[in-house]
Amino acid sequence: MQLCECGGRNSERKRKRNMMMLCLVFLVIFIAFFIKFLTADGDFTLLSKGKVKREEIEDKVVWVTGASRGIGEILAKQLASLGAKLIISARNEAELQHVKQQLTGKYAPRDVMVLPLDLTSGEKSLRVAVEKAESFFGAAGVDYMIHNAAYERPKSTALDVTEETLKATLNVNVVGPISVTRMLVPYMLKRGRGHLVVMSSAAGKTPAPGQAVYSASKFAVNGYFHTLRSELCHKGIKVTVVCPGPVETTNTRTGSTERRVSSERCAELTIVAATHGIKEAWISYQPVLAVMYLVQYMPSVGYWLMEKIGGKRVEAAAEKGNTYSVNLLFDKKEG
Numbered sequence: 001m002q003l004c005e006c007g008g009r010n011s012e013r014k015r016k017r018n019m020m021m022l023c024l025v026f027l028v029i030f031i032a033f034f035i036k037f038l039t040a041d042g043d044f045t046l047l048s049k050g051k052v053k054r055e056e057i058e059d060k061v062v063w064v065t066g067a068s069r070g071i072g073e074i075l076a077k078q079l080a081s082l083g084a085k086l087i088i089s090a091r092n093e094a095e096l097q098h099v100k101q102q103l104t105g106k107y108a109p110r111d112v113m114v115l116p117l118d119l120t121s122g123e124k125s126l127r128v129a130v131e132k133a134e135s136f137f138g139a140a141g142v143d144y145m146i147h148n149a150a151y152e153r154p155k156s157t158a159l160d161v162t163e164e165t166l167k168a169t170l171n172v173n174v175v176g177p178i179s180v181t182r183m184l185v186p187y188m189l190k191r192g193r194g195h196l197v198v199m200s201s202a203a204g205k206t207p208a209p210g211q212a213v214y215s216a217s218k219f220a221v222n223g224y225f226h227t228l229r230s231e232l233c234h235k236g237i238k239v240t241v242v243c244p245g246p247v248e249t250t251n252t253r254t255g256s257t258e259r260r261v262s263s264e265r266c267a268e269l270t271i272v273a274a275t276h277g278i279k280e281a282w283i284s285y286q287p288v289l290a291v292m293y294l295v296q297y298m299p300s301v302g303y304w305l306m307e308k309i310g311g312k313r314v315e316a317a318a319e320k321g322n323t324y325s326v327n328l329l330f331d332k333k334e335g
């Protein structure tokens with residue numbers, strides 16, 4: 001009888017010990033996961049992919065818009081070094097020529113095609129650009145279209161946006177890329193393959209106080225390109241929508257305290273996303289990344305947070321302060 005009681009106590013102790021071990025393992029995993037999340041510069045699916053797949057880019061024809069500066073210029077540099085056959089576009093031809101001379105790679109700088117393009121120039125002129133792009137490189141056709149060019153005005157409230165800003169933003173960010181896509185994709189469909197990479201924004205996933213029209217333009221491209229994929233993915237058309245938060249470019253290096261992902265890292269992660277066929281990728285440090293997760297998976301909490309931040313972010317932008325600071329949640333103003 002005593003032996004039986006003793007055995008029972010031992011197995012109870014063993015069970016408790018096992019439970020404690022299990023809790024400890026879960027705690028360690030949770031802490032590791034939390035630290036990874038705090039220090040992440042992209043969403044978990046994207047970061048889990050690791051490196052760029054060079055074989056998906058080498059010898060492919062890649063057309064990049066907005067390649068004269070900023071993220072587009074860095075994208076062009078990285079794509080050239082991966083052995084892509086590049087077509088680079090923007091309005092300013094002299095700047096494009098300057099970028100071309102900086103490129104190095106299997107086909108760069110000699111065979112890089114400079115294709116000046118104004119996304120607001122209308123259907124006829126965009127059709128000519130698409131036909132030219134298709135005819136370069138022995139009429140190989142465009143394998144990757146990277147819609148990177150965009151227009152953004154300084155931050156203002158949703159009501160202060162002028163008619164001119166509204167139209168200019170929507171024309172460059174939405175109408176132009178959609179028109180080019182409508183003209184280019186039929187060629188891709190004939191070949192049975194083609195990949196559209198769209199540089200959207202975190203502002204296309206969450207409210208972006210002070211950037212209402214820019215945010216509207218990015219929500220619009222997200223809607224168009226995700227829908228296009230749903231219609232054409234069975235015919236060989238791939239779409240990767242990239243949503244970066246704040247990125248450091250030559251335009252943004254102003255000594256602000258905002259923490260931004262470098263253009264180099266943003267371009268690298270964009271190419272990782274495209275070469276791994278990811279449908280949507282988020283690139284950002286905290287707290288923007290956390291807000292994106294909240295708005296996606298717990299929208300009531302996410303929208304509540306954005307309501308707390310809203311007016312203060314517009315004020316912070318006017319004072320050239322940190323528009324991505326957690327302190328915007330509290331009454332304290334950021335310097």
Ligand SMILES: NC(=O)c1ccc[n+]([C@@H]2O[C@H](COP(=O)([O-])OP(=O)(O)OC[C@H]3O[C@@H](n4cnc5c(N)ncnc54)[C@H](OP(=O)(O)O)[C@@H]3O)[C@@H](O)[C@H]2O)c1
Nearest residue numbers: 066067068069070071090091092118119148149150201247
């Ligand atoms: N920087 C960020 O923090 C950030 C964050 C999230 C998302 N993004 C997105 O990433 C992309 C690149 O941003 P960025 O900061 O590198 O931009 P950027 O430095 O302002 O460069 C914009 C590019 O677009 C071109 N462009 C402007 N208007 C055009 C038009 N009408 N037709 C054709 N090209 C035109 C510009 O060249 P021309 O003036 O010579 O035409 C330039 O090459 C954009 O889609 C942006 O929305 C940026």
